[in-house]
Amino acid sequence: xxxxxxxxxxxxxxxxxxxxxxxxxxxxxxxxxxxxxxxxxxxxxxxxxxxxxxxxxxxxxxxxxxxxxxxxxxxxxxxxxxxxxxxxxxxxxxxxxxxxxxxxxxxxxxxxxxxxxxxxxxxxxxxxxxxxxxxxxxxxxxxxxxxxxxxxxxxxxxxxxxxxxxxxxxxxxxxxxxxxxxxxxxxxxxxxxxxxxxxxxxxxxxxxxxxxxxxxxxxxxxxxxxxxxxxxxxxxxxxxxxxxxxxxxxxxxxxxxxxxxxxxxxxxxxxxxxxxxx
Amino acid sequence: xxxxxxxxxxxxxxxxxxxxxxxxxxxxxxxxxxxxxxxxxxxxxxxxxxxxxxxxxxxxxxxxxxxxxxxxxxxxxxxxxxxxxxxxxxxxxxxxxxxxxxxxxxxxxxxxxxxxxxxxxxxxxxxxxxxxxxxxxxxxxxxxxxxxxxxxxxxxxxxxxxxxxxxxxxxxxxxxxxxxxxxxxxxxxxxxxxxxxxxxxxxxxxxxxxxxxxxxxxxxxxxxxxxxxxxxxxxxxxxxxxxxxxxxxxxxxxxxxxxxxxxxxxxxxxxxxxxxxxxxxxxxxxxxxxxxxxxxxxxxxxxxxxxxxxxxxxxxxxxxxxxxxxxxxxxxxxxxxxxxxxxxxxxxxxxxxxxxxxxxxxxxxxxxxxxxxxxxx
Numbered sequence: 001x002x003x004x005x006x007x008x009x010x011x012x013x014x015x016x017x018x019x020x021x022x023x024x025x026x027x028x029x030x031x032x033x034x035x036x037x038x039x040x041x042x043x044x045x046x047x048x049x050x051x052x053x054x055x056x057x058x059x060x061x062x063x064x065x066x067x068x069x070x071x072x073x074x075x076x077x078x079x080x081x082x083x084x085x086x087x088x089x090x091x092x093x094x095x096x097x098x099x100x101x102x103x104x105x106x107x108x109x110x111x112x113x114x115x116x117x118x119x120x121x122x123x124x125x126x127x128x129x130x131x132x133x134x135x136x137x138x139x140x141x142x143x144x145x146x147x148x149x150x151x152x153x154x155x156x157x158x159x160x161x162x163x164x165x166x167x168x169x170x171x172x173x174x175x176x177x178x179x180x181x182x183x184x185x186x187x188x189x190x191x192x193x194x195x196x197x198x199x200x201x202x203x204x205x206x207x208x209x210x211x212x213x214x215x216x217x218x219x220x221x222x223x224x225x226x227x228x229x230x231x232x233x234x235x236x237x238x239x240x241x242x243x244x245x246x247x248x249x250x251x252x253x254x255x256x257x258x259x260x261x262x263x264x265x266x267x268x269x270x271x272x273x274x275x276x277x278x
Numbered sequence: 279x280x281x282x283x284x285x286x287x288x289x290x291x292x293x294x295x296x297x298x299x300x301x302x303x304x305x306x307x308x309x310x311x312x313x314x315x316x317x318x319x320x321x322x323x324x325x326x327x328x329x330x331x332x333x334x335x336x337x338x339x340x341x342x343x344x345x346x347x348x349x350x351x352x353x354x355x356x357x358x359x360x361x362x363x364x365x366x367x368x369x370x371x372x373x374x375x376x377x378x379x380x381x382x383x384x385x386x387x388x389x390x391x392x393x394x395x396x397x398x399x400x401x402x403x404x405x406x407x408x409x410x411x412x413x414x415x416x417x418x419x420x421x422x423x424x425x426x427x428x429x430x431x432x433x434x435x436x437x438x439x440x441x442x443x444x445x446x447x448x449x450x451x452x453x454x455x456x457x458x459x460x461x462x463x464x465x466x467x468x469x470x471x472x473x474x475x476x477x478x479x480x481x482x483x484x485x486x487x488x489x490x491x492x493x494x495x496x497x498x499x500x501x502x503x504x505x506x507x508x509x510x511x512x513x514x515x516x517x518x519x520x521x522x523x524x525x526x527x528x529x530x531x532x533x534x535x536x537x538x539x540x541x542x543x544x545x546x547x548x549x550x551x552x553x554x555x556x557x558x559x560x561x562x563x564x565x566x567x568x569x570x571x572x573x574x575x576x577x578x579x580x581x582x583x584x585x586x587x588x589x590x591x592x593x594x595x596x597x598x599x600x601x602x603x604x605x606x607x608x609x610x611x612x613x614x615x616x617x618x619x620x621x622x623x624x625x626x627x628x629x630x631x632x633x634x635x636x637x638x639x640x641x642x643x644x645x646x647x648x649x650x651x652x653x654x655x
Contacts, residue, residue, distance in 0.1 A: 171366040174333045177353040178360040179380035179428055185354075189379075193370050 037251070044245045052245035061230035062253055068142055068226065069210035072149040073157075076206040080157035081199055085191070087158070088165035102158050105151055113151050114219030121147055121220065144221040149210035156205035164198015165191060200265035207261060211254045227254075284309035284344050285464045286330070286432050291339030293329045300325050300488040302339060307432070307464040307481070309344075314479030314496065315468045316511055322488040323468040327434045330466070331358050343431045354383070356432075359425030359463075363437040365417035367409035373420050374405040380428035395423040399453070415446035419453070426461065433458075433465040439474060451477060472513050476500060484508045502623070506546055509623055514548035517617075518591040519627060521545065527624060530590035531569050534622065546627040551584070553621030554595035556605055557614040568616035573607050587615055 014022055044052075052058050086092075087099060105113060121128040121138035128138055138144035168191055176186035192199070214228040225233060227250040234243035285308040292301030300322040307313045317323050328334040330341060332353035341349045348356050367376050377392040396402040399419045409417055418438055425433060438454070439447045455478055458465050469475050475482060475496065482499045484491040484507075492504045503509035510516070520529030522541035527534045529547055559570055571589035583599045585607060586592070593615055607613065 169366060171362050172368060174328070174331075174353075175360060175362065175366045175424075176368070176379065176383070177333065178331050178356075178358055179424065180354045180357075180384040181379075182352075182354055185383055189383075190368055 040244060040251070041248055043241065044248045048245040049248055053249050055246075057225070057230060058227075058234075058246045058249060061225050061227045062250055064142070064145070064224055065211050065227040065250070066253065066257060068145045068149060069207050072146050072153060072210040073203045073207040075146070076150055076154045076157035077161075077199060077203045080154055080202065081161050081192075084158045084161035084199075084202075085165055085187070088162045089170065102155050104155075105153075106155050110152055110213065110215030111219060114148055114216035117144075117147055117151055117216065118220050138220065140221050140223055142221075142224065145217050145224075145226060148216035148220045149213050152213055152216050153206040153209035156209055157202040160202030160205060161195065161199045164195035164201070167198075168194045197265065204258070204261045204265045208254075208258050211257075284431075285311075286466070287340075287342045288330065289340045291326075291329060291341065292337045293325060293334055294337055295325060295334075298322065298325075298488060300329065301490070303485075303490045305466075305483055305490075305493065307466060309464045310459075310462040311480040312458050312465045312467055312478055313481045313483060314475040315466060315483045315485055316470070316472070316475045316479075317468075317485040318470055318507075318511065321470075321485045323470075323485060324436055325488075326485065327360070327436050327466065327468055330432075331360055331434055332356050357428060357430050359428060359430035359433045361418070361421045361425050361433070361435045361438045364441050365409070365414075365421040367417055367420055367424070369409055371409075372405065373401065373407050373409065373412070376409065376420055377423045377427050380424060384428060392423065392427050395426055399423050399457075413446070414442045415450055418442065418450060422454070422457070426457075426463075430463060433461075433463050435465060435467040437469055438467075440469065440471065454478060470511075472511065476512075484511060486511075503548075506548065506625055509548045509625075513550070514623055515551050515594060517547035517549045517593070517622075519544060519546055522624075522626075532591065532617070534617070534624075541624060541626055544627040546625045548623045548625075549593070549617055550621045551594050551596040553618060554587075554593060554597075555616040555618060556585070556595055556597070556607065557616065558605070559612045559614045568614050570612055571615045573609050573611050573613055576602065576607065576609060587613070589615060593617075 013019060083098075083102070087095065087102075108116075118139065119125055121131070121144060123129065123132050123137070123139060131138065136143060138147055172190050172194070173186050176190045177183070181189065212228065213226075214232065217226055218229050218232070222229065227246075231243050231246050231250060234246050285306060287307075288303060288305040290302045290304055292299065292303070294300070303326060305313065315323050315326060325334065329336050332348075332351060336349075339349070340347065343356070343358070367373075368379065371379065374392065374396070377395060381392065393402070396405055399422060401416060401419045401423065404412060404416060404420070409420065412420065421438070435454075439450055442450060451474065458478070467474075467478055469478075479496045481494065482496045483493040484499065484503075486507045491508050492499055499508070500512045503512050503514060506516075517532075518529050520527055520532075522528075522543060522545050525535065527541060527545055527547070529545075555568070557568075569589055571587040571593065574586035574588045577584045577586075578599055580599050582596055583602055585595045585597070585602070587595060595615070605613075
């Protein structure tokens with residue numbers, strides 16, 4: 001504790017004209033983020049927020065968004081962590097190719113991703129057709145929404161967990177193996193607890209990315225509408241002021257859930273999770 | 279008592295990492311004996327340990343422990359305790375949980391003896407602490423306890439003392455010696471430090487560039503290194519290159535009669551600096567092959583002092599600090615320098631000095647071709 005404090009006090013602010021310029025540029029950027037949010041929040045009265053929140057369409061859309069984003073975070077973590085571990089530990093051929101594939105969704109425009117997914121998951125698609133025979137439809141369903149969210153957000157799960165795993169001394173696993181732990185046992189008892197912060201951070205980022213996703217979702221599932229889609233509808237139908245109240249409701253809900261999850265992931269409650277692992 | 283059926287037997291072991299090839303290595307470590315693998319950095323020492331532990335794929339060879347073939351067993355089933363250079367303790371577990379990790383992973387039915395081990399290693403009071411809060415020496419004790427807690431059939435120690443400061447290292451070295459003598463587990467200890475090797479090892483295996491150069495009892499390898507690299511690793515200083523002809527070896531001004539048997543042509547000579555004999559210069563020409571030199575620098579590193587001597591070839595003598603006054607050695611004064619037969623090791627040098635006094639690559643190339651003389655004392 002004392003060393004962290006010492007480090008903090010030893011850290012010096014940039015001074016002189018360089019300090020002024022860094023503060024000025026940084027401050028402008030902060031204002032650019034904060035001002036629209038403040039303007040948005042101040043347009044809506046408490047009464048209009050209450051009205052928007054009690055509208056069935058807005059409420060359903062918000063709940064759908066939260067639910068789909070939570071499911072997406074779960075799926076992304078379940079499938080992302082093994083891949084992250086392989087990328088962190090393996091020095092196999094094709095490793096960089098796999099890493100590029102993982103990063104691909106970051107550069108694909110989200111509407112393009114939605115169209116591509118629709119080709120695959122639509123009623124005549126490679127996956128969509130057999131799924132339809134089993135009674136599962138992606139087009140215009142929650143599964144389609146989750147698929148769209150997953151596609152655009154999964155790089156965050158893999159990369160965050162990978163960075164977490166890479167920071168762990170590989171000798172710890174070797175020590176665990178020599179002490180009698182199987183590969184799974186040493187992963188569960190050593191690597192996963194030590195990389196848990198990266199894994200949880202990845203899950204929170206996936207959640208945040210998913211809850212705010214519009215482009216890919218609107219193409220694969222215009223209805224049922226997620227919160228961003230519903231707000232877009234309101235904007236088209238009733239204009240700027242009408243959509244603002246719903247927007248603020250979504251903003252408050254997503255921001256609140258994001259902050260709670262991030263606090264969970266960043267250590268306050270992590271210690272308890274950590275202990276539960278033993 | 280050392281017994282063969284409880285030891286480690288390595289035969290023809292080889293492994294590959296990129297362009298580096300280790301082996302083939304063949305070794306035997308009897309129960310109750312400590313084999314020290316001595317070699318310079320990058321010689322493949324750690325790789326050898328990791329291959330024995332099963333943490334690295336091997337290309338060829340057989341491993342057997344206590345009479346059982348373990349070649350194809352995964353690391354978790356080999357029952358080999360491993361201690362790393364910087365302890366590699368699990369940072370999220372307490373000291374006690376670190377030591378209990380092995381028995382728990384093995385689902386040991388009997389109550390594990392980790393409490394006893396902690397007490398034996400003098401770290402019982404640290405049981406509840408986090409590894410991060412421990413000193414280097416304490417961490418290494420915990421690492422030892424953790425490795426011993428699985429009641430291993432073999433202990434592998436990868437430079438466990440080299441990251442510690444001098445006093446801690448000496449403490450822990452003593453503890454390690456006692457412990458290894460007590461547990462009667464065969465142990466392989468890897469180091470690049472000659473003092474450590476000779477104080478801990480019963481047997482030595484010298485490894486250079488992934489190849490095993492010489493194995494045998496520590497004392498006999500130290501006294502009779504088989505090649506120039508091994509000689510250097512064991513504290514022999516280079517005297518230089520010379521020629522052997524008609525019963526004598528000439529190196530610069532030195533003419534050695536006693537060392538020439540069986541040698542012919544270019545030779546590469548080494549000497550023990552602590553065996554160099556210094557005498558006041560005598561007026562009559564000495565007939566014993568000694569030469570006259572001027573005292574150069576005297577470096578006091580108590581209790582020893584190192585004296586560089588201006589002569590051809592250049593020689594350095596190592597002696598007790600207190601003897602310097604007795605011999606009245608002062609910089610610039612002449613002194614008679616003698617090299618007794620036992621202090622010399624002369625190797626036949628087939629290719630001769632390509633680049634004189636080159637300590638690096640050229641030395642290695644020569645080392646591989648250099649042959650020990652059949653008799654040099």
